[in-house]
Amino acid sequence: MATLHPFDEALRLEAAGSDRPDTWLGHSSPGYWNMVGPFGGTTAATALRAILLHPALLGEPVALTVNYAAAMAEGAFTVTARPARTNRSTQHWTVELSQDGDAGGAVMTATAVTAARRETWSQNDTPMPAVTLDDASGRLRFATSEWTNRYDMRAVRGIIPQVWDGSGVDSLTQLWVRDDPPRPLDFPALAALADVFYPRVWLRRATRVPAGTVSITTYFHADSRQLAECGKGFLLGQAKAQAFRNGFFDQAAQLWSEAGVLLATSTQLVYYKE
Amino acid sequence: MATLHPFDEALRLEAAGSDRPDTWLGHSSPGYWNMVGPFGGTTAATALRAILLHPALLGEPVALTVNYAAAMAEGAFTVTARPARTNRSTQHWTVELSQDGDAGGAVMTATAVTAARRETWSQNDTPMPAVTLDDASGRLRFATSEWTNRYDMRAVRGIIPQVWDGSGVDSLTQLWVRDDPPRPLDFPALAALADVFYPRVWLRRATRVPAGTVSITTYFHADSRQLAECGKGFLLGQAKAQAFRNGFFDQAAQLWSEAGVLLATSTQLVYYKE
Numbered sequence: 001m002a003t004l005h006p007f008d009e010a011l012r013l014e015a016a017g018s019d020r021p022d023t024w025l026g027h028s029s030p031g032y033w034n035m036v037g038p039f040g041g042t043t044a045a046t047a048l049r050a051i052l053l054h055p056a057l058l059g060e061p062v063a064l065t066v067n068y069a070a071a072m073a074e075g076a077f078t079v080t081a082r083p084a085r086t087n088r089s090t091q092h093w094t095v096e097l098s099q100d101g102d103a104g105g106a107v108m109t110a111t112a113v114t115a116a117r118r119e120t121w122s123q124n125d126t127p128m129p130a131v132t133l134d135d136a137s138g139r140l141r142f143a144t145s146e147w148t149n150r151y152d153m154r155a156v157r158g159i160i161p162q163v164w165d166g167s168g169v170d171s172l173t174q175l176w177v178r179d180d181p182p183r184p185l186d187f188p189a190l191a192a193l194a195d196v197f198y199p200r201v202w203l204r205r206a207t208r209v210p211a212g213t214v215s216i217t218t219y220f221h222a223d224s225r226q227l228a229e230c231g232k233g234f235l236l237g238q239a240k241a242q243a244f245r246n247g248f249f250d251q252a253a254q255l256w257s258e259a260g261v262l263l264a265t266s267t268q269l270v271y272y273k274e
Numbered sequence: 275m276a277t278l279h280p281f282d283e284a285l286r287l288e289a290a291g292s293d294r295p296d297t298w299l300g301h302s303s304p305g306y307w308n309m310v311g312p313f314g315g316t317t318a319a320t321a322l323r324a325i326l327l328h329p330a331l332l333g334e335p336v337a338l339t340v341n342y343a344a345a346m347a348e349g350a351f352t353v354t355a356r357p358a359r360t361n362r363s364t365q366h367w368t369v370e371l372s373q374d375g376d377a378g379g380a381v382m383t384a385t386a387v388t389a390a391r392r393e394t395w396s397q398n399d400t401p402m403p404a405v406t407l408d409d410a411s412g413r414l415r416f417a418t419s420e421w422t423n424r425y426d427m428r429a430v431r432g433i434i435p436q437v438w439d440g441s442g443v444d445s446l447t448q449l450w451v452r453d454d455p456p457r458p459l460d461f462p463a464l465a466a467l468a469d470v471f472y473p474r475v476w477l478r479r480a481t482r483v484p485a486g487t488v489s490i491t492t493y494f495h496a497d498s499r500q501l502a503e504c505g506k507g508f509l510l511g512q513a514k515a516q517a518f519r520n521g522f523f524d525q526a527a528q529l530w531s532e533a534g535v536l537l538a539t540s541t542q543l544v545y546y547k548e
Binding site: 063070122242 | 337339341343344358359360364366368370379383384385387389392393394397400444445488489491493495496514515516518520521524526536539541543545546547548
């Protein structure tokens with residue numbers, strides 16, 4: 001009997017029924033648990049999966065914004081993906097995730113754009129940094145976060161500080177990453193991979209302060225054919241903050257295939273304390 | 275009799291009534307007309323203004339994502355801003371704009387995060403490029419776009435190509451910009467200013483092809499006190515694409531005060547043809 005990959009297990013969604021065609025039911029996954037809720041990457045991937053399952057879907061994802069409104073509790077959730085507008089070659093989506101017994105409102109909101117892409121003049125203006133897998137140090141894990149066992153992350157630069165002594169100088173991390181166990185790349189996996197970078201404030205300050213993503217936006221520059229060409233290979237990811245100010249910082253990220261194709265660019269806003 | 279600034283005129287919203295507390299009525303503005311609809315910056319600012327007018331508002335904007343689902347027609351519109359979740363120090367918003375007689379669905383969807391910011395360790399890791407207003411060339415306008423008369427834009431680098439001969443080499447524009455007539459900076463103005471950069475594909479290719487923003491995300495690194503300190507002064511804006519691929523490219527932007535404070539970072543996904 002084939003077993004599901006942990007990522008596919010985490011993303012299992014069941015149709016809520018023919019009277020609620022936009023709604024799916026899911027369950028938080030212990031395999032991707034973070035400190036106070038699931039890894040935000042799987043939550044983003046869940047938003048995208050609800051869209052990809054929708055019978056009215058047009059094209060493939062080009063943009064996804066996910067807002068983390070509250071920590072998801074362990075247990076069941078409901079996710080609704082609604083096409084807000086369908087044009088000739090683009091489609092706009094709104095997504096909301098909620099949990100029974102949570103009277104506070106949405107746990108996650110999202111918007112996305114899908115599109116039927118056409119071949120045009122193309123240009124990668126952000127070449128992959130000239131680093132190889134051999135340049136990477138040992139595997140990056142955080143004992144407090146189960147989800148870090150689901151990714152084989154090997155930092156080339158900007159590994160998590162080994163000593164929390166306030167000695168940080170910049171916020172740039174470059175790392176090789178793939179699912180563990182390896183899994184063929186698709187849009188939900190790429191959406192999750194855009195969120196694997198630990199909070200830039202930890203690196204910048206060499207100080208571990210409470211931090212959590214409030215919003216992430218990912219643009220997909222690759223289509224499904226290009227993702228399929230990546231197979232189960234490593235991607236090179238890079239992330240860096242532009243500014244830290246009074247409780248919030250941004251982190252801008254890029255993800256390249258091992259062959260150097262810029263697959264996605266992403267930016268997120270992160271809350272931090274102190 | 276005091277006259278409203280054209281930007282405030284464009285952003286006029288009237289409460290739809292006590293039975294629809296989340297809903298406001300507005301009207302497209304000829305002063306900010308673009309080629310096939312209003313300037314996207316004013317549409318983004320309208321989404322934000324509906325949030326800022328809401329009686330349940332908590333804090334100030336920190337993140338805003340606006341999706342342009344369809345070209346807004348000249349005339350009236352309805353905008354709804356709903357708090358999807360209110361936490362102790364953050365609040366999550368969903369916004370939708372529609373027009374009577376448009377059966378296609380939403381014209382614009384948006385999400386935003388507002389927050390009560392606290393003073394923390396802060397760091398600007400993206401210094402303003404070392405350019406002055408004296409380095410700028412003449413004023414940038416496009417005859418086809420009325421909105422470009424509402425901004426005093428002076429390019430330091432990456433002015434719109436003077437000859438469309440396919441000779442482009444990069445996509446970086448740096449420009450000084452402020453409202454015309456000058457107007458004190460606030461969050462809606464900053465949200466609009468994040469969208470003043472003409473399509474990067476025009477610069478990169480020195481070729482004018484059809485292009486239009488499909489989604490823009492802006493992070494506000496400054497609070498209202500810092501915006502007030504900018505007064506009616508110029509901001510320095512910078513924008514650059516990371517990748518152009520099969521009909522879509524991104525443009526990442528930064529906006530600094532004349533004093534060098536990084537006020538906002540922004541990214542957008544733009545559709546293009548050919």
